Every structure is written in structure tokens, then in C-alpha cells.
Amino acid sequence: MQLPSVPFMAERASTVAGQYDALYGYIAAITIFFSGLVAVLIFYFAVKFRRRHPLEIPRPNAGSLTLETMWTVVPFIIAMTIFAWGSSLYFTLYRQPKEAIEIFVVGKQWMWKFQHTEGQREINELHVPVGSRVKLTMTTEDVIHAFAVPAFRIRSDVVPGRYTYAWFEATKTGRYHLFCTEYCGTNHSGMNGFVEVMDPTAYQTWLAGGGSDSPAAAGETLFQSTGCATCHRLDAQGRGPNLNGVYGKPQQLDDGTTVTADDAYVRESILNPRARTVAGFQQIMPTYQGQLSEEQILQLIAYIRSLGAPDAGATTGSRSQTPATDTTTGTVAPDSQRSNPLSPTQPRANANSNARTEVNATGGGATPARTGGNSNQ
Numbered sequence: 478m479q480l481p482s483v484p485f486m487a488e489r490a491s492t493v494a495g496q497y498d499a500l501y502g503y504i505a506a507i508t509i510f511f512s513g514l515v516a517v518l519i520f521y522f523a524v525k526f527r528r529r530h531p532l533e534i535p536r537p538n539a540g541s542l543t544l545e546t547m548w549t550v551v552p553f554i555i556a557m558t559i560f561a562w563g564s565s566l567y568f569t570l571y572r573q574p575k576e577a578i579e580i581f582v583v584g585k586q587w588m589w590k591f592q593h594t595e596g597q598r599e600i601n602e603l604h605v606p607v608g609s610r611v612k613l614t615m616t617t618e619d620v621i622h623a624f625a626v627p628a629f630r631i632r633s634d635v636v637p638g639r640y641t642y643a644w645f646e647a648t649k650t651g652r653y654h655l656f657c658t659e660y661c662g663t664n665h666s667g668m669n670g671f672v673e674v675m676d677p678t679a680y681q682t683w684l685a686g687g688g689s690d691s692p693a694a695a696g697e698t699l700f701q702s703t704g705c706a707t708c709h710r711l712d713a714q715g716r717g718p719n720l721n722g723v724y725g726k727p728q729q730l731d732d733g734t735t736v737t738a739d740d741a742y743v744r745e746s747i748l749n750p751r752a753r754t755v756a757g758f759q760q761i762m763p764t765y766q767g768q769l770s771e772e773q774i775l776q777l778i779a780y781i782r783s784l785g786a787p788d789a790g791a792t793t794g795s796r797s798q799t800p801a802t803d804t805t806t807g808t809v810a811p812d813s814q815r816s817n818p819l820s821p822t823q824p825r826a827n828a829n830s831n832a833r834t835e836v837n838a839t840g841g842g843a844t845p846a847r848t849g850g851n852s853n854q
């Protein structure tokens with residue numbers, strides 16, 4: 478269905494934009510209808526039931542079961558349609574597709590840094606192809622930010638010490654505003670930029686136009702240079718577990734539980750290795766808290782992910798076009814989108830201390846790091 482375009486509203490340039498606006502329009506229409514109805518009835522009743530005589534006494538009102546049932550059942554049904562429609566759209570928006578172009582996003586007072594799987598890096602400018610799904614893995618070096626592209630109808634908080642995700646599929650080439658939509662200090666209003674949606678061939682040309690190491694390759698270099706490789710050898714001889722094929726798989730811990738080695742788990746292993754210990758190993762891994770930037774941690778994750786992954790080529794190398802099957806509405810494990818599926822307190826505490834040092838170092842002033850109350854998650 479083609480929706481009318483509304484003045485002052487952002488363009489619709491993604492696959493979800495139309496659905497989003499339809500729901501929004503539905504809720505707005507209900508609100509306008511009932512507000513109008515109440516306003517009209519106020520006047521109508523005021524006239525109809527006005528006091529006509531100084532001594533008039535109104536007739537007693539015995540109530541009406543029919544009326545009462547109606548004003549209970551009708552709003553209930555309306556509220557449930559909003560709920561059902563809203564949750565189905567919510568799952569479309571917040572379940573991440575399995576097959577997508579992956580981009581790392583790091584927010585920082587006051588800029589957005591992007592890194593593509595091929596290695597291209599950009600600041601406040603994001604190039605993507607039209608007609609492909611793009612998945613953003615986001616975190617921040619300092620305070621809470623929020624990443625929003627109104628034309629795509631996406632918005633997600635970006636929280637220190639956590640990974641949050643967003644995805645979109647652009648439907649029109651063009652240049653679209655991106656914003657930080659969470660007050661994050663003095664220059665918050667300047668923390669914006671553009672998403673440049675290109676046609677696929679232009680995008681390929683752009684990608685080919687130089688760039689540094691891919692995140693996975695940069696991660697491999699870091700893995701050697703920061704000494705991870707001395708313990709994590711790719712044979713059984715190391716003092717740490719062999720990380721081959723670990724990513725995405727359940728890990729047996731020494732307390733008998735298992736966890737899935739997702740982004741949050743690998744991040745925690747690096748910054749807070751004592752939080753969880755792999756069964757059969759000693760707690761000898763040092764913490765890398767304060768020694769690695771958020772981008773470096775993302776690079777290490779990309780490298781660990783590429784190790785022995787069955788589809789390593791697909792996740793770290795080639796760009797996948799929109800898959801034929803709809804992976805956004807299937808049975809995608811929601812684990813990776815839960816805000817912090819593993820340990821709700823540990824990583825955040827670490828990240829906060831990180832944020833403080835970062836802020837002092839840059840002399841940044843206001844850092845209203847909001848805690849808790851993350852309405853998006």
C-alpha cells in the first residue's frame with residue numbers, strides 16, 4: 478500500500494519505513510478520532526442537558542450495562558490491535574538479520590566512527606548500498622549516545638560497555654541525515670552526519686577505493702602484538718583455550734554452566750576475564766581494561782569470529798546480498814539483541830570507569846551518563 482507523504486516528516490527510504498508510518502498513522506488516527514469525538518460530545522451534552530429551570534432536579538440515573546460493556550470492550554479491542562501490530566513491527570525492527578553487511582559503529586563525544594568489513598573507515602559519513610541489509614554493531618567510548626536515521630525509521634541507544642544492534646535495508650539512493658538522539662554533552666547537537674545510499678556498483682567502486690586492514694585482519698595483528706597469541710595458540714599447547722571455532726558456540730564454564738560465545742561474552746573475556754572461567758583452565762588471563770579502545774575490541778572480536786568459523790568467508794570477506802529467505806522474521810535467536818544477556822552489572826561498571834578516564838583525558842565537560850532506564854532495550 479502506498480502511504481501518502483506527510484509534510485515535515487522524513488522521507489521513507491527503508492523497507493520498514495512504510496510499515497512504521499502505517500502503524501504511527503493508525504495510532505494517530507485513533508487518537509484524533511476519539512479526541513474529536515470527546516470534544517464534540519462535550520458541547521453537545523452541555524447544550525442538550527443544560528439546566529433549563531433554576532429548580533430543576535435531574536432524573537436519577539440507573540446506569541446501563543450495555544453502555545458500560547461497550548466502553549470497556551471497544552477500547553480493549555483497540556488497545557490489543559495496537560499491541561499486536563506494535564509487537565510484530567518491534568520484532569521486525571529489533572531482530573537482527575543473519576545475513577547482512579556488517580558495520581561497526583563507535584560513538585564518541587562528539588562523532589560517529591564507522592568501520593566496514595573490508596577495512597574502510599569513515600567519520601560522520603556512512604556509505605551503504607541500496608537494496609541490501611546492513612547490520613550495525615554499536616558501542617561507545619564514553620557516554621550514552623543514540624544512533625538514529627529518521628529516513629530509515631531506526632533508532633537505537635548506544636551504551637558504554639555493551640553492544641547494541643540495528644539494521645536497515647535502504648530502498649532509495651540518496652543522502653540521509655543521521656543523528657545522535659540522546660543528549661551527550663556540549664556538542665551533542667553537532668553529533669550528526671549522513672548516510673550515503675549508493676547503487677551497488679557505485680558502492681563496490683567506493684569500497685575498492687582504498688581502506689586500511691579489515692577489522693578481522695587488524696584484530697589478528699592486535700592478537701599478536703598485545704600478546705594474546707602467547708597463551709591462545711592455535712594448537713592444544715597454549716595456556717589458554719584454543720580460540721578456533723569458539724565464536725557463536727556454547728562454552729563450558731568451570732561452574733558447570735554454559736554460555737554462548739557471542740560479542741558480549743568475548744568482550745567480557747577480554748576486559749573482565751575473571752567474571753567467567755572456561756572449564757579446565759586457570760584464571761591467569763590478565764585484564765585488558767583500559768588498554769584497548771572500543772574499536773580494537775571490536776577488531777579482536779572480528780578476528781576471533783573469523784577463526785574456524787564454518788562460514789568465515791561469508792562473515793568476514795564477501796558482502797552478502799539480500800538473502801532470498803526472510804531471516805528477520807524467522808527464528809533468529811534473540812540472544813544477541815538482549816541488551817546484556819550475560820552479566821548485567823560487570824561490563825557496565827568497567828565501562829563507566831573507562832568513560833571517566835576518557836573524559837578527563839579529553840577535558841570534556843558535561844557527561845550526563847544516564848544510568849538504567851534504557852527505554853529501547
Ligand code: HEC
Nearest residue numbers: 704705708716717718728746750753754755758759761762
Ligand atoms: C596469560 C595468558 C593469556 C593471555 C595473554 C590472554 N589470555 Fe585469553 N584466556 C586465557 C585463559 C587461561 C583463558 C581461560 C580461562 C578464563 O576464561 O579466564 C582465557 C579465555 C579467553 C577467552 C574465552 C575463551 C573461551 O573458550 O570461551 C577469550 C575470548 C580470550 N581469552 C581472548 C583473549 C584475547 C583477545 C587476548 C588478548 C587481548 C587474551 N585472551 C590474552 C589466557 C590468556
Ligand SMILES: [Cu+2]
Nearest residue numbers: 622657661668
Ligand atoms: Cu551523542
